[in-house]
Amino acid sequence: AADAGEAPAPSDDDSAAPAPTEETLQVAFISFAVANTYDEPMLAEIERVAAENNIEITVFDGNLDPNLQVTLVQDVIASGQYDGLITQPVFGPALVDITRQAIDAGLTVVNVDQILGDDFTTGATQVEGLAANVVFVPSEIGTKFGEQAVEACASQDLDPCNVAFLHDVKASAIGVALYDAFNAVVEGTPVQIVAEGETFYNPAAAQTAVADILTANADIDLIATSDQGLQGAVQAIEAAGRGLDEFLMIGYGGSAWGKERVSEGVVYSNVVQAPATEGRLAMEAMVDALRNGNNQGDIDPFADFPNNGVMTRDTADQFTGEWVG
Amino acid sequence: MSIETPEKTAPAPPRAPRSGGAGEQDALRAFLRRVPWRSVAIVVPFLAVFVALSIGSPAFLSAQNIGNVLDRQSGILIIAAAATLVLIAGGIDLSVGATYMFTAVVCGTIIVRVGGETGAALGIIVGILAGLVIGLINGIISTYLKINPLIATLAMSFIILGATKLVSQFGKEGVGQIRVDVPEFRWLALLKPLGVSLPTWIAFIVLIVLGVVLWRTTFGRYVYAAGGNAEAARLAGIRVNVVRIATFAIAGTAAGLAGVIDLARTPSVPENDAIATTLTFTVLAGIVVGGTSILGGAGAVWRTVLGILFIAMLYNGFTLLRIDPLFQGIALGVIILVAVGFDAWSRTRRR
Amino acid sequence: MSIETPEKTAPAPPRAPRSGGAGEQDALRAFLRRVPWRSVAIVVPFLAVFVALSIGSPAFLSAQNIGNVLDRQSGILIIAAAATLVLIAGGIDLSVGATYMFTAVVCGTIIVRVGGETGAALGIIVGILAGLVIGLINGIISTYLKINPLIATLAMSFIILGATKLVSQFGKEGVGQIRVDVPEFRWLALLKPLGVSLPTWIAFIVLIVLGVVLWRTTFGRYVYAAGGNAEAARLAGIRVNVVRIATFAIAGTAAGLAGVIDLARTPSVPENDAIATTLTFTVLAGIVVGGTSILGGAGAVWRTVLGILFIAMLYNGFTLLRIDPLFQGIALGVIILVAVGFDAWSRTRRR
Amino acid sequence: MPHTAIADTPQLRVELRGVGKSFGGTPVLRDIDLVLEPGSVHALVGENGAGKSTLSKIISGLYTADRGQLVVDGEREHFTSPREALDRGIATIAQELALVPELTVAENVFLGREPRTAGWIDRKKLKREFLEVAARSGFDLDPDQVVGGMRTADQQKVEILRALARGASLIIMDEPTAALARHDAELLHDVVRQLAASGRTVLLISHFLGEVLALADTVTILRDGRHIRTAPAADETEATLIEGMLGRTLSSIFPDKPVVADDAPEVLRVSDLVAPGVNGVSLSVKAGEIVGLAGLVGAGRSEIAHAIYGSVPRASGIVAIDGANCPADIPRTLKKGIFLISESRKEQGLVLGRPIRDNVTLSNMGQIASGGWVRTGDERRASRGLLDRVTVAGDDRRDVSALSGGNQQKVLFGRALQKVRKLLIADEPTRGVDVGSRRAIYDLIVQQAEQGIGVLVISSDVEEVLGLAHRVLVVRGGRIVAELEGDAMTEENIITAAFADPITTGGAA
Numbered sequence A: 001a002a003d004a005g006e007a008p009a010p011s012d013d014d015s016a017a018p019a020p021t022e023e024t025l026q027v028a029f030i031s032f033a034v035a036n037t038y039d040e041p042m043l044a045e046i047e048r049v050a051a052e053n054n055i056e057i058t059v060f061d062g063n064l065d066p067n068l069q070v071t072l073v074q075d076v077i078a079s080g081q082y083d084g085l086i087t088q089p090v091f092g093p094a095l096v097d098i099t100r101q102a103i104d105a106g107l108t109v110v111n112v113d114q115i116l117g118d119d120f121t122t123g124a125t126q127v128e129g130l131a132a133n134v135v136f137v138p139s140e141i142g143t144k145f146g147e148q149a150v151e152a153c154a155s156q157d158l159d160p161c162n163v164a165f166l167h168d169v170k171a172s173a174i175g176v177a178l179y180d181a182f183n184a185v186v187e188g189t190p191v192q193i194v195a196e197g198e199t200f201y202n203p204a205a206a207q208t209a210v211a212d213i214l215t216a217n218a219d220i221d222l223i224a225t226s227d228q229g230l231q232g233a234v235q236a237i238e239a240a241g242r243g244l245d246e247f248l249m250i251g252y253g254g255s256a257w258g259k260e261r262v263s264e265g266v267v268y269s270n271v272v273q274a275p276a277t278e279g280r281l282a283m284e285a286m287v288d289a290l291r292n293g294n295n296q297g298d299i300d301p302f303a304d305f306p307n308n309g310v311m312t313r314d315t316a317d318q319f320t321g322e323w324v325g
Numbered sequence B, C: 001m002s003i004e005t006p007e008k009t010a011p012a013p014p015r016a017p018r019s020g021g022a023g024e025q026d027a028l029r030a031f032l033r034r035v036p037w038r039s040v041a042i043v044v045p046f047l048a049v050f051v052a053l054s055i056g057s058p059a060f061l062s063a064q065n066i067g068n069v070l071d072r073q074s075g076i077l078i079i080a081a082a083a084t085l086v087l088i089a090g091g092i093d094l095s096v097g098a099t100y101m102f103t104a105v106v107c108g109t110i111i112v113r114v115g116g117e118t119g120a121a122l123g124i125i126v127g128i129l130a131g132l133v134i135g136l137i138n139g140i141i142s143t144y145l146k147i148n149p150l151i152a153t154l155a156m157s158f159i160i161l162g163a164t165k166l167v168s169q170f171g172k173e174g175v176g177q178i179r180v181d182v183p184e185f186r187w188l189a190l191l192k193p194l195g196v197s198l199p200t201w202i203a204f205i206v207l208i209v210l211g212v213v214l215w216r217t218t219f220g221r222y223v224y225a226a227g228g229n230a231e232a233a234r235l236a237g238i239r240v241n242v243v244r245i246a247t248f249a250i251a252g253t254a255a256g257l258a259g260v261i262d263l264a265r266t267p268s269v270p271e272n273d274a275i276a277t278t279l280t281f282t283v284l285a286g287i288v289v290g291g292t293s294i295l296g297g298a299g300a301v302w303r304t305v306l307g308i309l310f311i312a313m314l315y316n317g318f319t320l321l322r323i324d325p326l327f328q329g330i331a332l333g334v335i336i337l338v339a340v341g342f343d344a345w346s347r348t349r350r351r
Numbered sequence D: 001m002p003h004t005a006i007a008d009t010p011q012l013r014v015e016l017r018g019v020g021k022s023f024g025g026t027p028v029l030r031d032i033d034l035v036l037e038p039g040s041v042h043a044l045v046g047e048n049g050a051g052k053s054t055l056s057k058i059i060s061g062l063y064t065a066d067r068g069q070l071v072v073d074g075e076r077e078h079f080t081s082p083r084e085a086l087d088r089g090i091a092t093i094a095q096e097l098a099l100v101p102e103l104t105v106a107e108n109v110f111l112g113r114e115p116r117t118a119g120w121i122d123r124k125k126l127k128r129e130f131l132e133v134a135a136r137s138g139f140d141l142d143p144d145q146v147v148g149g150m151r152t153a154d155q156q157k158v159e160i161l162r163a164l165a166r167g168a169s170l171i172i173m174d175e176p177t178a179a180l181a182r183h184d185a186e187l188l189h190d191v192v193r194q195l196a197a198s199g200r201t202v203l204l205i206s207h208f209l210g211e212v213l214a215l216a217d218t219v220t221i222l223r224d225g226r227h228i229r230t231a232p233a234a235d236e237t238e239a240t241l242i243e244g245m246l247g248r249t250l251s252s253i254f255p256d257k258p259v260v261a262d263d264a265p266e267v268l269r270v271s272d273l274v275a276p277g278v279n280g281v282s283l284s285v286k287a288g289e290i291v292g293l294a295g296l297v298g299a300g301r302s303e304i305a306h307a308i309y310g311s312v313p314r315a316s317g318i319v320a321i322d323g324a325n326c327p328a329d330i331p332r333t334l335k336k337g338i339f340l341i342s343e344s345r346k347e348q349g350l351v352l353g354r355p356i357r358d359n360v361t362l363s364n365m366g367q368i369a370s371g372g373w374v375r376t377g378d379e380r381r382a383s384r385g386l387l388d389r390v391t392v393a394g395d396d397r398r399d400v401s402a403l404s405g406g407n408q409q410k411v412l413f414g415r416a417l418q419k420v421r422k423l424l425i426a427d428e429p430t431r432g433v434d435v436g437s438r439r440a441i442y443d444l445i446v447q448q449a450e451q452g453i454g455v456l457v458i459s460s461d462v463e464e465v466l467g468l469a470h471r472v473l474v475v476r477g478g479r480i481v482a483e484l485e486g487d488a489m490t491e492e493n494i495i496t497a498a499f500a501d502p503i504t505t506g507g508a509a
Ligand SMILES: Nc1ncnc2c1ncn2[C@@H]1O[C@H](COP(=O)(O)OP(=O)(O)OP(=O)(O)O)[C@@H](O)[C@H]1O
Pocket: B016, B018, B019, B020, B021, B022, B023, D149, D150, D151, D152, D153, D154, D277, D295, D296, D297, D298, D299, D300, D301, D302, D303, D343, D458, D460
């Protein structure tokens, strides 16, 4: 059974010292989706930091629906009960306007994890007035991912190296940005995408897709997809009676599951994402802004990660595995 | 609130399996029979929740909050009102969500590619027309080609969503998204005549028009007739297929209009099939909770408005009352069961 | 393939709006009349696609691929076969997806919490029973409480999804996800008696049993009668409500069984309402494409099997033929329209 | 605009030349020649399934003929929809009610022809014109009542008014009086005479030969889709019509009444039964006795039947079979030996869309199944046997909706025969049934009584009650207001009791 990724210990003392005597502040968190393993550690960190700073968090479930998120922010503004707002957009462009309204209405807004805006290639703030912006950049993940694909193929001198690439959702903004960046890197290398599928962030769907891909293509060398996708891929390979060692696999997500597979050597490498770190940084920035009026602006959650944020077999133990996978 | 859409003169009574015959009844009984119990039935839980929320949350009754709820529901209300016509005429349209998304993408792409006021105007017109065309196709395949409308519009929604993805490739500049944050277009969502948002006004007008059309025009009668007894309608000389196609066309156009309006509100298009599916689902849920039958022949626009706003009000209330999201689904389900159960119970009582 | 579920003796023809007594007709004509055109109708596109894929992709007909398709469809087939009974009896169950997810979570939670063989056994039993209980509740509120089954099961699915989230809190150790990768449980998915996966065997047996129940038992007759004409059935001495509740209970149990099987296949539960909704949608699409009417009274399990496998085969084919995901939706929609259109056309021809 | 003024309706001469029509390869009409003269009442008679409705549907544009021509006023017409026929002045009262349940009476009457101004319905005018049409027919209907909840007879009147409101030149009436009580049927007869007098044509399809002879100028007989003859009504008698329709003679419509032994035990005793529409009914039926329930439409006869059968909850009172109390629960009443053949075979009897075989065995699956498992061999034999008894020929795996009305009624009867019963309730057993089949059904009822089964027959056809029953109970307002036996059993007595002013008899309140 998978062990839960422990929340990383607060890396250092908080920039804003807790002052219990201060009044309790209210912060709304518009989540991506509440019942989601990726979001849980983020939420846990946000709540932990909030509790330490006499702040009450109210969580709203975006349930993967951008329109619903807009609705929720409207309601948060209208209720007039909140001092701060943390957004984790399902779809960045959709939230831009309403976030501006929230800022105009006097709320302190921090954006976490997902791009808030329409440019998925930059971690820079795209909405003026945000107190902080703590996001991963899909195209950066894609670039690192592409580099890992090239490295993995080179490690076995494969030329050409036939890759099955599983999008999470092919037509999604993140998907497009990530895939484009991946392609830009692998262009002109032995890496060749010979099969594509979609996981919809669901191991079962990935299992189906990979099973079909393996049936149709006898010569897959490398499977590239998210951690959820890899879980399905492993199931599909085992179900097909094939050996896991017949395939190179690279993943992104940095889950505990992914970390374990990397250290076992089943997965070649894993590009890390860090929901817990993001949650902690975002809430700390929120505290700083609410209590001290400090806007921290752009924060790179991967700044402190080793090995450029990529787990390999050698470096795996330097990572936490911030979510379960 | 725009729930004062006129009521149908004669409320549709349930088709009793056939029951105790009242031989002759006096005037009072005749009157009591005509009291629209069924209407009252869904109005009661609606009002109950409305009052409860007004008391429970001071923010609920604020102009801002009510304005928000109506503004954000405007697109759904427009679609749902039109889809009500489709249901009453004996059809069903599962493609409204996909059409909504498609027209938004088409409109957005044109605005991005053409630009300026021309782009905005063209985008609005072509977006709405795209909805109309899809509606016509839905109508034709589900009448003349005799494909069950359920499957016809389901298959159409796969096709439309696929087409949406293809079109959206043209609307992007590089890796970005279709974003239409241009004033030439966004006035559509940002104007607030008399303090009420333009989308709300548009929805209000569309609802009134559709409600009245259904209630007071020959076309409205034909819609009821086509769904209530298609054979009878045909014998009476009504072109049932034409009537049905017209309702599909209205629904498609409504979805187009809603897509354009919501694009102006948002102002970008998420590419996500689930949103289309959820929208279709929400629309049908609202219609059915309001009391329109999916079997056709009975229902009204005002019912749909009540049904949609009932659900929207509940979600709004959950947020205002800070109810844990983990419990919201349960609360929603239970309240709907109670409301509809009350409706069903009051209908049984009628006899 | 498990499509050889026995065929209904006399295929239900479309309900002609009106007909009279057949005088006398000669034997050949009588025979031609009896050829199950409607069945042929959906079988033809199924076979056409099957043959086309066999030719187009060498991998398609491989034992491995067919095995894969059947294995992964086993859960859906089980649910769809049971949901077919609900539809035939005149109901509809929109909660099967939610029930499926709920039972998987319940089963997984018990396995994680209790552990070992006891945990696995208990998980399986309680999971399936949970499905049964939900089915009973669905049945009771949509019959005795007279709430339209569409709304009743829709509201129930909100409640069940809410409950799923609550239960899953207990299934996790700390922050995480329910994962049940334990051999005491996974044998359910991994065993391959005679080279065919256990889930496929289970589905095969369930389909045969439900098909035969519908075809050859008094209960099956009552199911058709309850959906075909509830009042006539009631007057003929059939306890229509009990029959309907039984179909809901069967559907709930089937969803429970499928949830447990798929948990063993996966072996973790994604917590995502959209998956539940998509499942319900896929099930209904398959049933309707197969030709079972949502109005009740007509249909068959083998039709549903064909409908579900038709769609699954298309998706499988898209991957094997490396069709760009962007075009898959369009292709799927068009093929369904053609298949069902052919069906409709052949039915018109019959007269 | 609906033309309600009779004067400006043009006369129409409709002619069929060599018309043929088949369904699924089965010929239903063969080479029919027919002329409908303007200003006449032309009756069409024939057995169930003879093709009468099909013929009328070809004229009204619902079907198109496979062969032959339709000639209207000398022009060849090829209607492809009822709309075109309506535009040409041909309106139809369909055999199966074709009303929109959710619309009101007035809306249904003017459906497709609403008085309007630019798409808006002129509601005042609608009502005014409705009242005009209603007055002309003598039917008393509330224009604002929703049609769905109305009783069949009233719906039939709406249907009739609709045809009148079209101001058509040719009105086809397909069994318009099948569901009407005598009083309303007579009103319709007046209307038909008025129409003919004003120069319009009426094509009347009816199984009531008396009605046909009284109203029609010309009668056409169809048999098995063939034109047998067309002759002036004055030249026909009931006997000649029957002979033409059936191809054989029928000495008498009613079989001899079986003898009831004086000491025959009581099978049914009902005491002070109160239920919806039933206001305190007591009655009894002896073994082998046929008891008739007469009364006006809506008097509550069907309600009494349902209360006895247990298909509606009873407020109070006792129903006893062979002295044993019988609860209001259908499966249990069935077990006790009561069986109800309900009045509407389409809504309450048959499961359309299912095979004839399934329909015949539906009530008594236990007999052909062990442990819930249907023994198909037994089922086939049982079904065949029953269908033979009720003389329904042909493959019993066909959809029951493929049968003609009379044969459908016999299928329901077959269901009742599957098991030996104690009491059979037959509610309007011959509605819409041709003379030949009607005799077959009477024979079955009498056979049942001869076997010692008590029979309760409900019928709006007074002759039928008199011809079958040993004893007649007259129902009004959910009560039994008269019991007639022996010489007292006369049409006049029944009608008097059914109409009698409540105050003078003190029966109803
Ligand atoms: N709107 C209504 N609500 C309740 N009962 C009704 C309604 N309309 C009709 N009924 C009852 O349904 C019964 C069936 O109607 P139908 O026209 O078949 O009468 P009937 O069977 O000929 O008359 P009887 O009751 O004497 O047998 C009627 O007895 C009537 O009282």
